[in-house]
Amino acid sequence: MNLLDISGLSVAYGGVPALEAITLSVGRGEIVGIVGESGSGKSTLALAVPRLLPPTAQVTAGRILLDGIDLLSLDRAALRDMRGGSVAMVFQDPATSFSPLAPIGRQLEILNWRDRTGDRAAKRRRIAAMLADVGIADPERRLDAYPHELSGGMLQRIAIAAALLASPALMIADEPTTALDVTTEAQILHLLRGARDRHGTAILVISHQLGVIAEICDRVAVMYGGVVVEEAPVEDLFGRPAHPYTRALLACEPGLLPAGAQRLPVIPGIVSRPTVGCRFADRCGHAEPDCRTTATPVRSAGDGHTYLCMRAA
C-alpha cells in the first residue's frame, strides 16, 4: 500500500476550479516532485493534504488516504494529531515560519508537545540533537537565539528539524529553497535527501525549478491548469518527456541552454481553462481542433509514465 493515495481530488475556490480530478500517490520513503508554473494548482494540492486550505476553498470530489486513513473525514482531534505528527510541512519563507518574539528553542519546545518523556532539560537535549542532525553548529547555544539573529539558510534548516521532530511519515515541502541563495539551496536539498535516507521520511516537494526536481526527486508530476498532465520517474521525465507542455518547460530551462548573449525561449500565450478538452491547447504547437472539444485521454509512455494528451508522442 502507498503511504499517500490521492484519487480524483477536485478543489474549487468559490466555484472556480483550482484542482480537477488529481490522482497521485507517494510511496514510503519516496521523494515525489510537483512542478508547474504559478496558477497550476501545485500549492493548493500541497495544502489540501494536511487540510490546511483556507475556508474559501471547497473540496468538491475525491479522497486523500494516508496509510489507509481518509484525511478528508478526520475530526478536529484527529487533524491535530495528523498535522505535525504523521504529516509535517516546510514552507517557502523560513523567516515567516517562526514567531519573531520567542527564542528558537522555546518555539521548538512548543512544537514538540508530543514528547512527554523526561524533564525539560532532557527534551531540550533531544531538540538540540535534532538541530545538530540538520547541520546546525553549536545547537545548545542556538536554542537561545531569536529568528532575526539567524540566516535564512539556518532558519530553513531549523524548520526542517521542526518538521522532523515527530518522525513524520510524510513531509510536504512547498518551494523549500525558493527564498534561499543557490549555495544555501544546495545544502537544503542535500539535507532533505538525507532526511529521507536516514529517517525514511517520504517527501512531497513542490517547486517551479526543474533543477530542484532533478536533484532530489524519485518521481515527478507536472501540473498545468489544475491537472496533472504528466507523471513519470525522474529520469524518464527529463530524458523522454511526452507531454508538449513538459517539453516546452524543458526547452525554456536556462540551465539546459548554451552560454552567452542569447534570447530565451518562451511559451507563448497565457494559461486558460477550457471546460472540455486540453488546457494547454491554446499554447500548444501540436494542437488540432479536437484537442479543444474532446476529453483528453491518459496515455502511457512506459512503466509508471503517463501523460494527458490527444496526440500520441
Added chain:
Amino acid sequence: MIPALAIEGLTAFAPGRGAKPMIVADLSLDIWPGELLGIVGESGSGKTTLARAAIGLIRAASGRIAVDGEVLPDLSERSFRRLRRRVALIFQNPAGSFNPRLSVKAILKEALRGLESSRTPAALLDMVGLDAGLLERFPHALSGGQARRVAVARALAADPAVIIADEPTAGLDVSAQGETMNLLTELRDRRGVAVVCITHNLPIVRHCCDRIAVMYLGRIVETGPARTMTAAPLHPYTAALLAAEPAPDPARRRTGPPVLGEVPSLYTRPAGCEFHPRCPRAAERCRTEAPTVRDLGQARTVRCHYPLEAA
C-alpha cells in the same frame, strides 16, 4: 569607447546609527554602451546597494561616477538628480511601483514631464512592443508581462544611456523570465543602451548576458565574458556558485555534501582575502594579504592570489 556608466572606488555603508557595516567596498566597474551586463552574487553581496548607490538613492560615502564621460561633480542629491535622467532603475516588482490611480498614459506623461523630449506616451509603449490601446488602462488591468513592459517604457522616457534592472526575473515563471530578459536584450540591440541585470539567477545570466561581474561582500571578485567565464571560472567563488546550481538533469545529480559554508557577517569581514574562510584553495597568504584585481587578458579580471586555470 567611453563607458556608458563608470563607477570608481564606490564605497557605501548600511544606513542607521552605531557600527555601520560597509556594504559596497571601494568598487570600480565600467559599463559599456550596448552591453548586457549581469551582476551576480549571494544575498548580502551588495548587488542592490551598488545599484542604488550608483544612482544616488543611497548616499555613498566616497567614489566617483561618470555617465557617458561626464563626471559627477560630487555625490550630492543635486548632482544625482541630473544623472537619474541618464540612468534608469527598474525595480524588482514593477507593477508595485505604479500609482494605482494613474492610467498608463498618466504614468508615462509624468515620466516625460520636464524633459525636452518630443516623445509621446504612445511612442514609449511602441518601443516596448505594446499597443497604444493600453494607454487608458489602469495598472490593475495590466497583465504581469504588460506591467513589466510599461515599467521599461517609463524607464525609457528620458532616453537613458544605462538601464539597471534589479532582480528582473525574481518570482517569475520560466516563460515570463524569458519575455523579460528578451525585452532587455531588444533594448540593447535596438537602442544601443547599456543594460545591467542584477540577479541571483546564474543560469539566466549565463545564457543571456554578454558579460558577468561576480560580487562578494561588496567587491567584484571576477569579471569576464559570460561564455568563457561560465565555461572556465577563474575565481574559486565563481566556480562554487556555478557548482551550487542544481542541474536540470537527474543524470548529473550530486551525491556528496555541498562544500560552501555560510556567508560571513558584514560586521566581521575576514582578514586577507575575504573569501578565504569558504575557499577550498585558501593558502597562508590568503589569510593575511588581500588580493588586488588582476587583468588576465581576454576581457577577464579576477581578485584572487591563486586563480583557477583559464581553459
